[in-house]
Amino acid sequence: MDLLEVSGVDIASFVKDQLAYRFSTVEESSFLVGDGAGKPHGVFVASDSGISTCRDCSTGNTTTEQKADNLISTQHMLEPQYWPNSTWVMHTDVLKQVRQLKLGDGSYIWSPGISSGMPNTILDRPYILSMYAPSTMTSGQYTAIIGDWSAFWIVESIRMKISVLDQLYAEQNMVAYVGRQRLDANAVDESAFARCKLA
Numbered sequence: 001m002d003l004l005e006v007s008g009v010d011i012a013s014f015v016k017d018q019l020a021y022r023f024s025t026v027e028e029s030s031f032l033v034g035d036g037a038g039k040p041h042g043v044f045v046a047s048d049s050g051i052s053t054c055r056d057c058s059t060g061n062t063t064t065e066q067k068a069d070n071l072i073s074t075q076h077m078l079e080p081q082y083w084p085n086s087t088w089v090m091h092t093d094v095l096k097q098v099r100q101l102k103l104g105d106g107s108y109i110w111s112p113g114i115s116s117g118m119p120n121t122i123l124d125r126p127y128i129l130s131m132y133a134p135s136t137m138t139s140g141q142y143t144a145i146i147g148d149w150s151a152f153w154i155v156e157s158i159r160m161k162i163s164v165l166d167q168l169y170a171e172q173n174m175v176a177y178v179g180r181q182r183l184d185a186n187a188v189d190e191s192a193f194a195r196c197k198l199a
Helices: 002-006 011-033 068-075 080-085 092-098
Strands: 086-090 125-129 142-148 152-165 176-187 193-197
Touching: 011 152, 011 176, 068 142, 068 193, 080 086, 080 142, 086 092, 092 125, 092 142
Parallel strands: 086 125
Antiparallel strands: 086 142, 142 193, 152 176
8 A cells, every 4th residue: 555655656557457467378378278177278279179180280290390391281271261361370489490491492481571560471471479389399299370360269258357455455554456357269160270280
């Protein structure tokens, strides 16, 4: 309470921003690797209720390396209508390996944006990095996913709410902030996605 009263910093806004950040990291992790038990079915977790193993491609990969031919094969698993809006998602450690991959003519599959404001691409499609995507380069592990993310639905039954409890702990001269949110997410059409998998 004393800090709220004397600080030149808007502590209440700071606390709310930190809660929002914590919520967003939990959501991102759940959307990618959630096991469906009290969490969404993450896109990197094979499930008949989400994205099944029929959307996996390991052709061309080794047990420890992501290969260019596999990325091409995975991309071609997408239904053609999903290509224009497709985006890759992978861990930064995987991107490090992918950026070193070349096609048969010696050109890299990673391309820098051709002008300011244009995204870098992998096989002409943009990508998003997440520290919650898989990064373990061992047999049977996923390395990347490509898809049209409009086919991944997020439904909120309770939008994020933050309650300020400034009376409950008044005797201790303290204020409590409680955050609450309820949502779920899942792929509504698995054919909009394809995953790279190590051999």
